[in-house]
Amino acid sequence: MAAGDTPQTPTAIGSRRNFLNMALGTLTAIFSVSLLGPLFRFLWPRGDKSGGEGRIGIPAEEMLVGQSRIVLLRGEPVLVIRDNNMVVALSAVCTHLGCLVKYQGGGVVLCPCHAAAFDLSGNVTGGPAPRPLPSYPVKIEGNQIVIGRT
Numbered sequence: 476m477a478a479g480d481t482p483q484t485p486t487a488i489g490s491r492r493n494f495l496n497m498a499l500g501t502l503t504a505i506f507s508v509s510l511l512g513p514l515f516r517f518l519w520p521r522g523d524k525s526g527g528e529g530r531i532g533i534p535a536e537e538m539l540v541g542q543s544r545i546v547l548l549r550g551e552p553v554l555v556i557r558d559n560n561m562v563v564a565l566s567a568v569c570t571h572l573g574c575l576v577k578y579q580g581g582g583v584v585l586c587p588c589h590a591a592a593f594d595l596s597g598n599v600t601g602g603p604a605p606r607p608l609p610s611y612p613v614k615i616e617g618n619q620i621v622i623g624r625t
């Protein structure tokens with residue numbers, strides 16, 4: 476002990492130790508609770524975000540020939556393309572590093588990140604994408620374009 480230091484009583488040391496133990500316990504509890512949210516979301520993922528049984532309908536008059544749009548189907552972005560009297564639905568997530576792809580017209584789907592290119596079947600036609608884009612079933616019901624399983 477250096478000169479001028481006040482001696483600490485056992486009570487003061489015990490009190491400081493209690494405070495540190497309580498602070499450490501509180502931080503451990505906060506850290507544990509912060510891990511529970513992602514764990515629960517992993518174990519029990521949220522239900523269908525699109526409603527229904529994993530299908531989504533788009534009024535046909537809202538998608539003219541040559542147009543495309545991205546919709547969410549079960550929380551997954553899906554690129555719906557209406558081109559030359561056919562409608563296709565492909566995953567909008569590039570199989571390279573996960574950027575959202577866009578329809579360029581002329582049957583070409585491009586990824587803006589590293590220029591992967593896909594055809595309307597989802598097949599890779601250029602760039603670094605290692606796999607095709609998964610496709611979704613599409614049909615016309617009345618005046619609705621229905622994407623997803625029935």
Ligand code: FES
Nearest residue numbers: 569571572586589
């Ligand atoms: S993320 Fe699409 S080409 Fe890289």
